[in-house]
Amino acid sequence: DAGVIQSPRHEVTEMGQEVTLRCKPISGHNSLFWYRQTMMRGLELLIYFNNNVPIDDSGMPEDRFSAKMPNASFSTLKIQPSEPRDSAVYFCASSLGVGNTEAFFGQGTRLTVV
Amino acid sequence: AQTVTQSQPEMSVQEAETVTLSCTYDTSESNYYLFWYKQPPSRQMILVIRQEAYKQQNATENRFSVNFQKAAKSFSLKISDSQLGDTAMYFCAFPQGGSEKLVFGKGTKLTVNP
Secondary structure (H helix, E strand, O other): OOOOEEEOOEEEEOOOOOEEEEEEOOOOOOEEEEEEEEOOOEEEEEEEEEOOEEEEOOOOOOOOEEEEEEEOOEEEEEEOOOOHHHOEEEEEEEEOOOOOOOOEEOOOEEEEEO | OOOEEOOOOEEEEEOOOOEEEOOEEOOOOOOOEEEEEEEOOOOOOEEEEEEEOOOOOOOEEOOEEEEEEOOOOEEEEEEOOOOHHHOEEEEEEEEHHHOOOEEEOOOEEEEEEO
16 A cells, blocks of 8 residues: 555745645545644644544634545645745544544645745 | 643664653543654654553563553653664654544654764
């Protein structure tokens, strides 16, 4: 298995632009997570899906952030409009979703908003 | 709120020596898993070891072992025979509320010196 695949690996964009991050989870995994990592706040869970349904989006910072999972093999995290404070590494992770199982992470997308 | 605390922001150890990273957590659950993840400079999040709370025996994976004290809600990671490749950030994590949502500590930056 190729593991969790994220794209792009790096993204540099100008303030105000729309940014879309993409994730392909491990086949057979039922849960998908989006995390944001910054020096100040560490790893924060933004949203997670189970069987393609958003279960908890309480970590999404504001309305500029949205996430979708149209099918079991694809998810997107969109920021519109982007701001410099959104600069961070964004991780996607997936798990079997049977409670208390470990999450497998993608390599992350380093987002820089200038 | 369920939290994870790593009290050592940075640690260093000489190659071949042993080092212990500490983690405490707070939960009202009785049965859960605990995880240690490693994040090397490549930024990939890698599962190092996991512990099931209902098991008395401490988990071991080669040079990595845990000291799990359930009553004290303590979950430390011991790395024996430290190698240069162990240089990384180490994160303690556990599922919040028995769900798939992993809550992470702030991390400990470990440097192994030659």
